[in-house]
Amino acid sequence: MGDGLVQARDLRKSFGEFEAVRGIDVDVARGEVFGFLGPNGAGKSSTMRMIACVSPRSGGTLQVLGMDPDVDGPRIRARIGVVPQLDNLDQELTVRENLQVYGRYFGLPRARVREKAVELMQFAQLADRADAPVEPLSGGMKRRLTIARSLVNDPELLLLDEPTTGLDPQARHLLWERLYRLKREGVTQIVTTHYMDEAEQLCDRLVVMDGGVIAAEGSPAELIARYSTREVLELRFPPDVAAPVELMTRLAERVEVLPDRLLLYTADGEHLQGELARNGVRPQSALVRRSSLEDVFLRLTGRSLVD
Amino acid sequence: MTLRDVPLPDVAGPDVPVPRPPAWARLLPAGSYAGRASALVLRSVTASRRAWLAFVSGFFEPVFYLVAMGQGLGALVGPLPGPDGQPIPYAAFIAPGLLAAAAMNGAVFDSTFNVFFKLKYNRLYDAVLATPLGPVDIALGEIGWALLRGALYALGFLAVMGGFGLLLSPWALLALPAALVVAFGFAAVGMAATTYMRSWQDFDLVTLAILPMFLFATTFYPLSVYPRWLQLLVEAMPLFHAVELMRGLTTGAVHLGMLGHLSYFLVMIVVGLVVAARRLDILLLK
Numbered sequence: 001m002g003d004g005l006v007q008a009r010d011l012r013k014s015f016g017e018f019e020a021v022r023g024i025d026v027d028v029a030r031g032e033v034f035g036f037l038g039p040n041g042a043g044k045s046s047t048m049r050m051i052a053c054v055s056p057r058s059g060g061t062l063q064v065l066g067m068d069p070d071v072d073g074p075r076i077r078a079r080i081g082v083v084p085q086l087d088n089l090d091q092e093l094t095v096r097e098n099l100q101v102y103g104r105y106f107g108l109p110r111a112r113v114r115e116k117a118v119e120l121m122q123f124a125q126l127a128d129r130a131d132a133p134v135e136p137l138s139g140g141m142k143r144r145l146t147i148a149r150s151l152v153n154d155p156e157l158l159l160l161d162e163p164t165t166g167l168d169p170q171a172r173h174l175l176w177e178r179l180y181r182l183k184r185e186g187v188t189q190i191v192t193t194h195y196m197d198e199a200e201q202l203c204d205r206l207v208v209m210d211g212g213v214i215a216a217e218g219s220p221a222e223l224i225a226r227y228s229t230r231e232v233l234e235l236r237f238p239p240d241v242a243a244p245v246e247l248m249t250r251l252a253e254r255v256e257v258l259p260d261r262l263l264l265y266t267a268d269g270e271h272l273q274g275e276l277a278r279n280g281v282r283p284q285s286a287l288v289r290r291s292s293l294e295d296v297f298l299r300l301t302g303r304s305l306v307d
Numbered sequence: 308m309t310l311r312d313v314p315l316p317d318v319a320g321p322d323v324p325v326p327r328p329p330a331w332a333r334l335l336p337a338g339s340y341a342g343r344a345s346a347l348v349l350r351s352v353t354a355s356r357r358a359w360l361a362f363v364s365g366f367f368e369p370v371f372y373l374v375a376m377g378q379g380l381g382a383l384v385g386p387l388p389g390p391d392g393q394p395i396p397y398a399a400f401i402a403p404g405l406l407a408a409a410a411m412n413g414a415v416f417d418s419t420f421n422v423f424f425k426l427k428y429n430r431l432y433d434a435v436l437a438t439p440l441g442p443v444d445i446a447l448g449e450i451g452w453a454l455l456r457g458a459l460y461a462l463g464f465l466a467v468m469g470g471f472g473l474l475l476s477p478w479a480l481l482a483l484p485a486a487l488v489v490a491f492g493f494a495a496v497g498m499a500a501t502t503y504m505r506s507w508q509d510f511d512l513v514t515l516a517i518l519p520m521f522l523f524a525t526t527f528y529p530l531s532v533y534p535r536w537l538q539l540l541v542e543a544m545p546l547f548h549a550v551e552l553m554r555g556l557t558t559g560a561v562h563l564g565m566l567g568h569l570s571y572f573l574v575m576i577v578v579g580l581v582v583a584a585r586r587l588d589i590l591l592l593k
Binding site for chain 2: 015049052053054055056069070071072073074075077078082084086088089090091092093097100101102104105106107150153
């Protein structure tokens, strides 16, 4: 891993008795968008904080931009951008001042931050709110400003912790579009998320994390191919009708019984649906869809991602 | 208009080097000091541009006390013995006390209430720590701002004292730097104390420490009014040493013992800074 921006081996983090990260290996290459997918409490944010050099590791080795965070924290932080899970914009400052003051923390000269702030406000589509206070901005606007702020030092590596949690669909898509633009411009990104659609949209490669360990690693397509079938048949039955699970297990490759529905994994969903009908199975509703990372996660952990 | 119209160079990142920390900073955890505390002071200056009213009230508070007590009450009290035993007008007696108290109040307010708000509610320091700045930069930057504010108040109050003819000696010029040392000491200890605060209720303790000092640490009358055991208690208070320092300088009763008062604050500065930086490290870099 000569060109790896981040390299972790047996990385661990504990808080007292509790082990949040229990020995993970991670390699992030320059230019890629790398994802940590997992439910809340999987250890994603703890890992991100260690990479961001704001949380000392409890064990293992970690190299960020070729340096050790324990020794060269300030030097590493000078070259990365961080978008935390919760917006921590400076509420005593305006939109423009937030960007300018943040640039000064990186030691950028006054003229440069002034210029940069204008550029970034355009990027975040906040130019018309330049001199407005931060507090009344909408959630999506605050998020965009936080991302713009993280770019003030032209980072080589951008860390995004749950970038679209709590945003409405429109705001999410706008944000994804901005992140995609950054990727095209060559900014390496590490994203944590518990949304599988976000991971599929953004990530070139990802790891599925659960309980502090990595359960699987690959591109979204690879993971789906490896851990799931091409299609999924989702069936719902009325509460008083027992689903013929035994028959289904024989016809489908795999069956997951969830509280509200059954997931039948198969290469051809329509075909399976027809075969079930021939066997007299009458579900309340049936839906054929492509497999997603959600199914990968279910397969790997036996649990849903978002519950 | 895109973020960057020009293609990125191979290695992006700011061309501003992060300076190596000085030797003394190595007493603290690695990476806790980037030598850029001034950026945080600049942030406070920017943020307070719209909050100038706080400055006005901070300036007038001691002036009101001076007028009410010095002129009003002073007419009834008459002259008091100064630091060297020579009688001085009552206003000239309490003015240096008020100067010391103003330095204390400004520094403590900034380093406790304001810092606590930024620490717990604004999450300002979480954002700052994502940049090259470390806990030592935060401690120095916030204390530096408290200091700057204290200096402005002290300067304003000294000017008022001059206007009332209460600066009795050219030594009074040194009252400004002395006020800075006093403010620095209180700000450092205040910030260290704030890192132990759990809720706003704990700030009643701050008031409980500040108010008795303001009233009893010889601000308004000399130490000789107390019985010996109370004198010892008062002499242990930091504000007492600040008042002694200021009163000696503005009345011209300067002696070597004042270095002792000064060193009280030097100890407060060092202990406060080290404790504050270490505690911030524990609180923020989990």
